[in-house]
Amino acid sequence: MRYYIHTFGCQMNVADSQRLASELERMGHHAATEADDADILVVNTCVVRQSAEDKAYNRLNMMNALKKENPDKVIGVMGCLVGVRDPLKLRKRLPYVDVFMPPSEPGPMVAFLRDRMSESEILALEAEARQQRDALQDGDLILPTHEQHNLITAHVPVVYGCSHACTFCIIPFRRGIERSRSVGEIVAHVRSLALQGVKEVTLLGQIVDRYGKDIPDGPDLADLLRIVHDVAEESGLERIRFLTSHPNWMTDKLLDTVAELPRVMPHIEVPVQAGDDEVLARMKRGYTADDYRKLIHRIRERIPHVAINTDIIVGFPGESDAQFMATYNLLAELKLDKAHLARYSPRPQTVSERTMADDVPDEEKRRRHQMLEDLQAQVVAEINQRYLGETVPVLVEEKHKGKWRGRTPQNKLVFFESEDNWHGKVVDLEITWTGPWSMQGRLPTAQHEDEPLIVITG
Numbered sequence: 001m002r003y004y005i006h007t008f009g010c011q012m013n014v015a016d017s018q019r020l021a022s023e024l025e026r027m028g029h030h031a032a033t034e035a036d037d038a039d040i041l042v043v044n045t046c047v048v049r050q051s052a053e054d055k056a057y058n059r060l061n062m063m064n065a066l067k068k069e070n071p072d073k074v075i076g077v078m079g080c081l082v083g084v085r086d087p088l089k090l091r092k093r094l095p096y097v098d099v100f101m102p103p104s105e106p107g108p109m110v111a112f113l114r115d116r117m118s119e120s121e122i123l124a125l126e127a128e129a130r131q132q133r134d135a136l137q138d139g140d141l142i143l144p145t146h147e148q149h150n151l152i153t154a155h156v157p158v159v160y161g162c163s164h165a166c167t168f169c170i171i172p173f174r175r176g177i178e179r180s181r182s183v184g185e186i187v188a189h190v191r192s193l194a195l196q197g198v199k200e201v202t203l204l205g206q207i208v209d210r211y212g213k214d215i216p217d218g219p220d221l222a223d224l225l226r227i228v229h230d231v232a233e234e235s236g237l238e239r240i241r242f243l244t245s246h247p248n249w250m251t252d253k254l255l256d257t258v259a260e261l262p263r264v265m266p267h268i269e270v271p272v273q274a275g276d277d278e279v280l281a282r283m284k285r286g287y288t289a290d291d292y293r294k295l296i297h298r299i300r301e302r303i304p305h306v307a308i309n310t311d312i313i314v315g316f317p318g319e320s321d322a323q324f325m326a327t328y329n330l331l332a333e334l335k336l337d338k339a340h341l342a343r344y345s346p347r348p349q350t351v352s353e354r355t356m357a358d359d360v361p362d363e364e365k366r367r368r369h370q371m372l373e374d375l376q377a378q379v380v381a382e383i384n385q386r387y388l389g390e391t392v393p394v395l396v397e398e399k400h401k402g403k404w405r406g407r408t409p410q411n412k413l414v415f416f417e418s419e420d421n422w423h424g425k426v427v428d429l430e431i432t433w434t435g436p437w438s439m440q441g442r443l444p445t446a447q448h449e450d451e452p453l454i455v456i457t458g
């Protein structure tokens, strides 16, 4: 059978879809590039905002239309729309769906497909599949054929769920409390990706810095980075990243480990969400704007050339103009490399949805969002200008509209032209143009004896 997975949402969902694809590949099923050509159709859903949830239902309706034409098709829904609890209401709303999979749980689909096949069919398919994947072990993650030795970057979940309780966030209700994966599982995952040509992995968690907190005497994230770094050195993996951090859990040990290990990139994702202490308190984030300011200084002191990205929610219930300006001024002061901006969207079950009125008009939310976007465009343009004329190592991911595209250690996007095949290679590029969202580079022209080569690394 052929499968097609449509993924909405975050990197964790991308990794979950990859895990599901791997289980289907292990059973001997193969990826279809179009939903029309697939026998197994899956939507991996996101509900972090109402608009994301609406898109998931639309996509499911489209798949139902395909099933009406061919009732043998199998439809599955996965992710945060399903959540960790029994989706009774969802089953009523989606009667045409065959399989419901909680986030990060491909098991129900595997069981459903096995129930539809005879034992001999299962064994034959699995034997054929095993032959096709020579070096990979049973527990390894198997990439679909079209991604093997083509995919350059991949995500590796290290801790699932979240035990924090930010008042606006639906994730703990849909992904459950935090659960760290074992070191052995993570090492096997990373090694199998490297075996299939992946050059960069990003370790994932809602609060990735809390890795190991639920493992008695367990390793923390700094220890895990050291272990994964050893795997990288032996398996040819070039780069390691991790996200998403939380201001309260970033230790000096972690920061010093990032600075010390050459394959761990100087790139930190640590959301602030707002710049006003009263708003932060009602969000139950657990820190103040000044705590965040001090953290940014600590990160910059300990990790040379570091890029710091953040998340901001505008229009949280009760956010006054002055409180919004506190966020604006904090961003203007800290000059961060990227701010992922979102307008507040009340989510079911959350404390803010149940106890706070969504009283900032949508128009005002859009005005505040635009103000921060304009500010960040200016800030990042200034930051990126510093790279002009410098030479930076870029890991090349793919060709896009005739140009090679890749990222610096600071996760900045760089494009360049070359006839040679740079796919999956790290190339030193001279930066010739910079803008707020990307940069243009060129292969260094012949070296002039009297000009030292300046390379911006970690």
Ligand code: SF4
Binding pocket: 162, 163, 164, 165, 166, 169, 170, 171, 172, 206, 207, 246
């Ligand atoms: S830390 Fe807060 S915002 Fe992040 S996943 Fe957990 S509850 Fe949600």
